[in-house]
Structure formats: structure tokens, C-alpha cells
Amino acid sequence: MKRWLSSLGPHLWLLLGVLVFATPIYITLIGSTHDASTIGRGDVPLLPGSHAVENYTAAWVSGGSGRFAVSPASRMLLNSTIMALCIAVGKIVISLLSAYAVVFFRFPGRMIAFWTIFMTLMLPVEVRIIPTYQVIVSMDLFNSMAGLTIPLIASATATLLFRQFFLTIPDEYVEAAKMDGAGPMRFFRDILLPLSVTNIAALFVILFIYGWNQYLWPLLVVNDRSLETIVVGMAKMIGTGEAQNEWNVIMAMAVLSLLPPVAVVIFMQRWFLKGLTETEK
Amino acid sequence: MASLEVTGLTKSFGPTHVLHGIDLAVEDGEMIVIVGASGCGKSTLLRIVAGLETATSGSIRIAGREVAALEPAERDIAMVFQNYALYPHMTVEQNMAYGLRIRGLPKAEIARRVAEAAGLLGIEALLARRPRQLSGGQRQRVAMGRAIVREPKLFLFDEPLSNLDAKLRVQMRAEIRRLQRRLGVTSLFVTHDQTEAMTLGDRLVVMHAGHAAQIATPMEIWARPADTYVAGFIGSPAMNFLAGTLTEGGHAVALKAGPTLRFADGPRTGGEGRPLTIGIRPEHMDLAEGGIPMPLDLVEPLGSETVLHGRLPSGEALVVKLAGPAPDAPSLPVAFPASALHVFDGETGKRLDP
Numbered sequence: 001m002k003r004w005l006s007s008l009g010p011h012l013w014l015l016l017g018v019l020v021f022a023t024p025i026y027i028t029l030i031g032s033t034h035d036a037s038t039i040g041r042g043d044v045p046l047l048p049g050s051h052a053v054e055n056y057t058a059a060w061v062s063g064g065s066g067r068f069a070v071s072p073a074s075r076m077l078l079n080s081t082i083m084a085l086c087i088a089v090g091k092i093v094i095s096l097l098s099a100y101a102v103v104f105f106r107f108p109g110r111m112i113a114f115w116t117i118f119m120t121l122m123l124p125v126e127v128r129i130i131p132t133y134q135v136i137v138s139m140d141l142f143n144s145m146a147g148l149t150i151p152l153i154a155s156a157t158a159t160l161l162f163r164q165f166f167l168t169i170p171d172e173y174v175e176a177a178k179m180d181g182a183g184p185m186r187f188f189r190d191i192l193l194p195l196s197v198t199n200i201a202a203l204f205v206i207l208f209i210y211g212w213n214q215y216l217w218p219l220l221v222v223n224d225r226s227l228e229t230i231v232v233g234m235a236k237m238i239g240t241g242e243a244q245n246e247w248n249v250i251m252a253m254a255v256l257s258l259l260p261p262v263a264v265v266i267f268m269q270r271w272f273l274k275g276l277t278e279t280e281k
Numbered sequence: 282m283a284s285l286e287v288t289g290l291t292k293s294f295g296p297t298h299v300l301h302g303i304d305l306a307v308e309d310g311e312m313i314v315i316v317g318a319s320g321c322g323k324s325t326l327l328r329i330v331a332g333l334e335t336a337t338s339g340s341i342r343i344a345g346r347e348v349a350a351l352e353p354a355e356r357d358i359a360m361v362f363q364n365y366a367l368y369p370h371m372t373v374e375q376n377m378a379y380g381l382r383i384r385g386l387p388k389a390e391i392a393r394r395v396a397e398a399a400g401l402l403g404i405e406a407l408l409a410r411r412p413r414q415l416s417g418g419q420r421q422r423v424a425m426g427r428a429i430v431r432e433p434k435l436f437l438f439d440e441p442l443s444n445l446d447a448k449l450r451v452q453m454r455a456e457i458r459r460l461q462r463r464l465g466v467t468s469l470f471v472t473h474d475q476t477e478a479m480t481l482g483d484r485l486v487v488m489h490a491g492h493a494a495q496i497a498t499p500m501e502i503w504a505r506p507a508d509t510y511v512a513g514f515i516g517s518p519a520m521n522f523l524a525g526t527l528t529e530g531g532h533a534v535a536l537k538a539g540p541t542l543r544f545a546d547g548p549r550t551g552g553e554g555r556p557l558t559i560g561i562r563p564e565h566m567d568l569a570e571g572g573i574p575m576p577l578d579l580v581e582p583l584g585s586e587t588v589l590h591g592r593l594p595s596g597e598a599l600v601v602k603l604a605g606p607a608p609d610a611p612s613l614p615v616a617f618p619a620s621a622l623h624v625f626d627g628e629t630g631k632r633l634d635p
Binding site: 173175176178179186190 | 358
């Protein structure tokens with residue numbers, strides 16, 4: 001009885017937290033099942049309406065109607081997925097290799113290279129956005145998937161994380177691999193990569209969502225409708241007030257935009273758990 | 282199977298000299314144990330032979346072939362690491378086969394060798410497991426297996442038993458020795474444990490501060506240590522050292538502790554009063570009427586024997602190991618049998634023979 005009481009407080013607190021996080025999502029979900037006029041009146045319905053199919057069809061096929069129409073969600077989801085994948089995979093590949101170089105090789109300028117990478121941590125996309133834009137335009141990458149993703153790939157955070165992880169790998173593995181005759185790339189592929197799998201999975205989730213949520217850079221570097229990403233597209237659908245917003249379609253779009261990151265998290269969770277239960281020593 | 286010759290090997294890390302010219306010739310099939318306190322350079326020597334470090338100067342020849350410029354994998358050697366260094370994501374079988382796969386051996390040959398080594402080590406049942414599912418002793422066996430499948434010319438062991446508990450260590454020690462004899466592979470074994478060294482080695486290299494203080498068979502080292510360092514390092518409890526001076530025309534030593542002892546094996550050179558260090562092993566000491574009285578600090582009964590710790594009137598500490606129990610007394614008379622004395626130069630610590 002006493003135990004039950006003492007766990008009541010924490011549970012109520014947790015419940016409150018869940019409510020705070022879940023309510024906006026619930027309202028969006030419900031909103032996406034009503035027609036435009038219900039939401040337009042300013043009501044916040046709490047029970048599902050009957051317009052789900054048409055709203056989602058509108059979002060998926062046409063991307064809304066009227067002044068603020070954007071590309072259909074199908075197109076934008078594809079663009080966002082490609083962009084987020086390119087960014088996540090690109091970042092992981094680049095940072096694995098650079099961390100490998102910094103940790104396992106002695107070359108002149110090694111620490112300079114490391115500190116240069118480290119310093120870029122202090123310069124997020126927003127700070128270097130004008131020079132980056134200049135570079136991308138002069139490289140003729142404006143309005144292209146390459147222009148969208150390449151500037152976001154260089155990553156100090158992931159390099160640092162991998163560096164820290166590589167530093168925990170015992171030297172004896174390196175030496176055993178040398179005795180076995182494994183060259184540097186072979187060691188990387190056969191030993192370092194398999195040992196890094198859980199780290200890679202964790203980073204992949206974080207970086208995929210990071211890429212998915214990019215707003216400012218895609219807004220600047222792409223104005224071609226066919227390359228529009230869903231985060232930018234959704235924002236474009238919200239007008240400044242001179243015409244009525246199609247909130248029902250916007251909300252359907254928002255729900256659709258949630259699905260891929262959620263899928264990535266759920267899918268990758270298996271790897272996390274695997275990593276947690278099978279701790280590598 | 283092959284011989285190993287190390288000549289004039291030196292190693293410096295910047296201004297720090299770790300090895301000062303090591304010469305070592307290992308014959309085919311011999312097991313050499315390199316023993317020394319930590320920081321004496323023994324691991325560095327092994328790692329240079331393995332090719333994991335490069336020597337500052339000197340040459341290393343395996344089966345007559347100079348290997349100093351070769352990669353570790355090209356030297357035809359195998360190494361067992363202190364922490365075994367088994368790849369955690371590979372099964373036992375994959376761990377053992379990895380080096381062979383890289384060498385591009387045919388699959389059937391790899392399978393044959395792995396099965397053979399597993400049979401030899403009694404680890405057939407473990408082949409599908411991963412290292413973390415194995416006990417320390419099993420990991421040790423797998424590490425040995427990984428070395429054996431390569432059929433190398435030379436085995437290198439870098440303190441492979443130091444992570445095992447005492448009982449397992451004794452067991453694995455015997456197993457390694459048996460296996461090495463059976464395979465007849467030339468081996469270098471590094472350890473800081475003198476018992477391990479004495480029991481495993483055909484010959485020992487006692488390392489001290491980057492020098493090979495003595496290279497000889499275990500019994501030779503025990504019976505005729507080359508200097509006071511070796512004498513104190515090998516044997517447990519450690520040898521007693523007493524200061525004295527040469528007297529009676531080189532035929533005897535006048536101990537600072539009092540008595541004058543005549544050498545049983547002949548005179549030493551040098552003038553009267555030459556400073557000497559006399560070594561005597563605790564197990565060679567006797568209790569005898571008329572000996573020097575030694576007040577006891579501590580008595581350690583070990584069952585079959587008893588270790589007495591005391592201090593001589595000169596202030597020098599002395600350890601005596603007796604077979605059987607010690608008489609119950611606060612002070613016992615100890616005698617120094619002339620045949621058991623080791624005579625060292627008092628300044629250089631080098632052994633002085635007649």
C-alpha cells in the first residue's frame with residue numbers, strides 16, 4: 001500500500017509530461033480529420049471528424065489548393081527522405097573516416113586537422129550560411145539535391161563522437177590485426193566497423209532527424225518546386241493572413257511528415273537494444 | 282620452426298634509452314623466457330621482434346632471414362597478447378581463421394587447421410561462441426589457437442597468463458609448456474613472474490634496465506646468478522645480501538655482521554679489504570649452535586616450511602627458510618654454510634668466481 005502511494009507521485013508527474021508532449025500531436029491528428037471550415041471557425045475539436053480520407057488525399061496528391069499550394073506530399077516526402085538519408089549517411093561516412101584517420105594514424109598536422117574539425121563545431125549552418133550559399137551558387141549547385149545536402153554533411157559532432165569511441169578500442173586489437181596481416185582499410189572494415197555498429201545506428205537516428213528538420217538551408221538553396229522538402233513546404237502553406245489557411249490539409253501534411261522519422265526511430269530501436277544487451281568489451 | 286637471432290638491438294624513445302644492445306640467439310624449438318621487473322624493456326624487446334615497434338638499431342633474423350624491415354604479418358610469427366585481443370564481434374572460429382583468410386588460404390585448408398588446433402586445445406565445443414561468452418581460461422586457449430593455426434616459425438607470448446587467477450595460471454602454464462614441446466615451435470615468452478619463468482623456459486633472459494643481465498638455463502641462473510640483481514630477482518624468498526670485505530689473502534670474507542667465512546671453492550682476486558657482497562639463499566641457511574644470534578621480527582609458518590625474518594646485530598635484514606617448524610624462541614643462532622655462498626663485487630655487483 002505504502003509502496004503504491006509512494007510511486008503515485010512520480011507516475012502523476014510522468015503522466016503530466018506525456019500530456020504536455022502528446023497533446024499537440026493529438027490535436028494535429030484530430031485536426032487532420034475535419035474539414036477546413038471547422039478549424040477555420042477557431043474550434044479545437046477533440047474528437048475525430050469524417051474528412052480524414054479527403055484531407056490526406058489532398059495532401060498526398062495535390063499539396064493543397066489556392067494561393068499557398070505546394071508540391072504534393074508524396075513528392076516532398078520523397079525529397080525530404082532523400083535529403084535526410086544523404087545527410088545522415090554522408091555525415092557518418094565522412095566522420096567515420098576522419099575519426100579513423102585522426103585516431104589511428106600518425107601523420108604531420110594530425111592535431112591541426114583534429115582541432116580544425118573541432119572548431120567547426122562552433123559554426124553551425126546558420127552562422128556560415130552566406131559564404132556557404134556563395135560557394136554553392138558558384139559551384140552551380142543551386143537548386144540541386146547536391147547543393148541541398150553537401151554543405152550539411154561536414155560534421156564535427158559525429159567526428160568527435162567516433163573519435164571518442166575509437167579511443168576506447170584497445171591497442172591490442174590493432175596489433176592483433178597487424179599480426180593477422182590486415183591492412184588499414186581491412187582493419188577498418190573487418191574490425192572497426194562491426195564494433196561501431198551500435199554507435200552508427202544511434203548517430204544515424206539523430207542525424208536523420210537533424211537532416212529531416214532542416215529548414216533554413218533548403219528554403220534558401222532550393223526554389224524549384226520539384227525539390228521542395230516537406231518541412232519547408234508545410235511552412236509555405238501557412239499564409240500571412242490575407243487568405244484562409246487550409247489547416248486541415250496542413251495538419252494532414254504535418255502528420256505525414258512525422259511518419260518517416262518515427263519509422264526510423266522504431267526500426268533503429270532494435271539496434272539500440274541489441275547494443276545495450278550485448279555490450280562489447 | 283626456426284632459430285631467432287637478435288644482435289645489438291637498441292631502442293630509444295626520444296632521449297629515453299629503453300634497450301641498450303641486446304644479443305640473443307634462440308635455437309630451433311627452444312622456449313626462451315624473458316623475465317624482469319616492469320619497465321625493464323622486456324615487452325619492448327618482444328614487440329620489436331613482433332614488428333609492432335621498430336628498433337633504433339640492431340638486427341633480427343628469423344630462420345636466417347633479416348626481418349627488421351618486414352611487416353609483422355610477413356615475419357611468419359604469431360603472438361598471444363596479455364588481454365588476448367580476441368575480436369569481440371567474431372566467433373571463436375572466425376577469430377582463429379581471420380589471419381588465414383587474409384592470407385588467402387583455401388577454405389578447406391583453413392577449416393582443417395582450425396579443427397586441428399581446436400582439437401589440440403580442447404575447444405571444439407566453443408567454436409561458435411563469441412569471446413565474451415568464454416571464461417578467462419577459455420579465452421586464453423582461443424588466443425593460443427589463433428597463434429597455432431598460423432603454423433608460425435616463432436611464437437611470441439606477452440604475459441599471457443597475468444589475467445588468470447592463480448590456480449588457472451598454474452594449469453595453463455603447464456599446458457603451454459606441453460603444447461610448445463609437442464609443436465616444437467621456437468618461442469619467446471615475456472613475464473614478470475619468476476616461477477613462470479623458471480618452469481617454462483629452456484633458458485631465461487633476465488632483463489634489468491634495458492640490459493640482458495643474464496642469459497642461461499633456469500638452474501644455472503639460480504645456482505650461479507651473474508650479478509646481485511639477478512640473484513635477488515630469481516628465487517623466493519629473495520636471496521639475502523650481506524656486506525663484507527675480502528681477507529686472508531682472498532680465501533675468506535669478513536662479514537660486517539661479525540664472522541669471517543672461508544670460501545669453500547677457492548680464493549677470489551683482489552687486495553685485502555676489497556668490498557664484497559655475499560649472497561646466501563634463505564633456504565641454504567642453517568640454525569646451528571654457535572651461529573650469529575638473530576632476533577626474530579616475524580615467523581611465517583607455511584606448513585611444510587617456515588620463513589623467519591630477523592635482523593642481524595649489524596642491522597642487516599635476514600630471511601631464513603627452514604624445512605619444518607621453527608623452534609619457539611625470540612632469537613635463534615644462524616649459520617652460513619660455506620658451500621652456499623655467492624660472492625659478488627661490493628661495488629659493481631658482478632659475480633666473482635674463484
